[in-house]
Amino acid sequence: MNLRNLLIALTPPVAVCRWGCASCCAAPIAVFWIAGITGIVYGFLGGPAQLPHVSWTTVGLGAGLWAIAAVWAWTTLRSVEEDLSDPACREGRSTICRLVPPRPDEADPLDEVRKFQQ
Numbered sequence: 001m002n003l004r005n006l007l008i009a010l011t012p013p014v015a016v017c018r019w020g021c022a023s024c025c026a027a028p029i030a031v032f033w034i035a036g037i038t039g040i041v042y043g044f045l046g047g048p049a050q051l052p053h054v055s056w057t058t059v060g061l062g063a064g065l066w067a068i069a070a071v072w073a074w075t076t077l078r079s080v081e082e083d084l085s086d087p088a089c090r091e092g093r094s095t096i097c098r099l100v101p102p103r104p105d106e107a108d109p110l111d112e113v114r115k116f117q118q
C-alpha cells in the first residue's frame with residue numbers, strides 16, 4: 001500500500017489537498033471524516049443513550065461516515081487523474097470544481113429579492 005492510499009484511508013481530506021486539484025472537495029470530505037471520528041469516540045463513551053457500555057450502533061455510524069469520506073476522496077482523486085483538460089493536475093485547472101458560468105438569459109436571484117424589498 002502506497003502513501004496515497006494510506007492517506008485516503010486514514011485522512012481523506014489531507015489526501016485530496018495533497019494529490020488533487022479539486023481542493024474544493026476537501027471541506028465537505030473533512031466534515032464527513034470529522035463526524036465519523038466524533039461518532040466513533042462518542043459510541044465508545046456510550047452514545048446518545050449514555051449506555052454503560054459501548055454503543056455499537058453509534059460506532060458503526062461513525063465508521064460508515066469515515067468510509068463515505070474515504071470513498072469520496074478516492075473518487076475525487078481518481079477523477080482528477082482522468083481529467084482530460086488537465087492530466088495529472090499539472091496546471092491546476094481541473095474541470096471537476098470549475099464554476100459553471102450563468103447563462104445570459106438567467107436572471108440574478110438577488111435582483112429578484114431586491115424587487116420585493118422596494
